Amino acid sequence: MIDGFIALYIFMLAAFTGYEVIARVPVILHTPLMSGSNFVHGIVLVGAMVALGHATTPLGRVIGFIGVVLAAGNAVGGYVVTERMLEMFRSSGEKKP
């Protein structure tokens, strides 16, 4: 479905998007943003699920299982930590100059 140059175009456009989204971010948000982007690549979870779902050998199942454990940790941990960090911006959220 996605192949050849289409894939390359997606890659290029997504790279520019990532660059632009971050380009003007204030220093104050660097840590939460690193944490947030860390959460976003937790999407690897869906890939790990598919890999485990299609594994047929015992070894494949073991590696797939480890993959899903790690990916779920990335997604959940990334969310919890980012959410806690951003939570602190609530009280003074309206006071921005």
Next chain:
Amino acid sequence: MTAATLIQSSYFVAAVLFIMGLKRMSSPRTARGGILWAGAGMLVATLVTFAWPGMDNYALMLGAIGVGGGLAWITGKRVAITDMPQMIALYNGMGGGAAAAIAAVELLKGGEHPLTLYVLAVLGGLIGAVSFSGSLIAFAKLQSLIKRSVRFPGQQIFNIAVLVASAAAGALIIVSHDAGVTDVAVFFLLALALGVLMTLPIGGADMPVVISLYNALTGLAVAFEGFVLNNAAMIIAGTVVGAAGTLLTQLMAKAMNRSLGNVLFSGFGETAAPTAGEDRGSMKPIEVNDAAVMLTFAQKVIIVPGYGMAVAQAQHKIWELAQLLMARGVKVKFAIHPVAGRMPGHMNVLLAEAGVPYDLIYDLEEINSEFETADVALIIGANDVVNPSARNDTASPIFGMPILNADKAKNVIVIKRGQGAGFSGIENALFFLDRTRMLYGDGQAAASQLVQGIKTV
């Protein structure tokens, strides 16, 4: 609607939500909503993936999500705010490991595939494995499980040899098209070793940059495995993070006035390099009450927080102190160096937690000209970022790094645990100035005593 259409349209929605979420996270006012958007995207993508046609092992899958997600939930909720940098490293490493695991499963499956698929699977696996083991070392260093940087002669040549060996092992898998378990195992062991070897010599002070780099690398690995699995959500989310993370890494390295190559290969970051033989004078201590009087009768005080404040959890006390001073008509500002603490913005997060409003917090460029008019610069737990050697001592390892000009203030009070050097192991010329006074003690205790002192003035 078929399952395939449902999955693809949900992935599309998830990709949009990720980008919108990241966009919102890049502005303080919308940041909190941003993580909710991205979280919704993740939830949608994960749920529809269960409907992926032709899958098996659902029990294993649910068990794995329960184990990994549960452990991450508990640790993520419990960890102290000050320890968050290493948790980011840990979770990021897990993502890299997951990408490597996908690569391993796909490579072991064998069968005929286009050449590009093998190349991307191997590349993603290599990057993911390096990010996995490297992030774990970064975690261990920040958690103080590894206290020393390991260096030996010829280390870089050895590392390059390991890199070449793992690339060769990867090339072998690509060429053979039907890799055996041994080939794949050798490839991943070499890649994991590379991550460990690359990270061990890097000093603790440089870890933020390294974590950011591994974050970008994990994104890239996820994108590559997304191509292998034909998964658009992974491609887009992974690439966006790869690009954003690369830019963030550059911003961080730039704030330290170093190139990324310098951070990775110079082996600096922990080496003690005192300027030899020079008489710097002595550090002059001050009593709490004298410091309190000095602060109370100042017109303008600039507070410079650093990692020591984070360690001592002193942010609340410092804010109390600042409020007391402001009630007495003292003008108080907070000056934050871009790399103060263990990550850029680390101090901002802590001060925000304590309730310090944004408009009192200033960046390096905004505040640096103001130190000359400040009566007192109060340094709490900061060290290298106020070291004037960076400006005038060409022999100093941090020469050239932009610093906060705290030494230009009329008086400097430094709250510090002891006389030792800072995280980078470099002597700080600021501490030896005639107008500098040292207030020894744990950050929180010292701040509490100052608060008491000011109340009695």
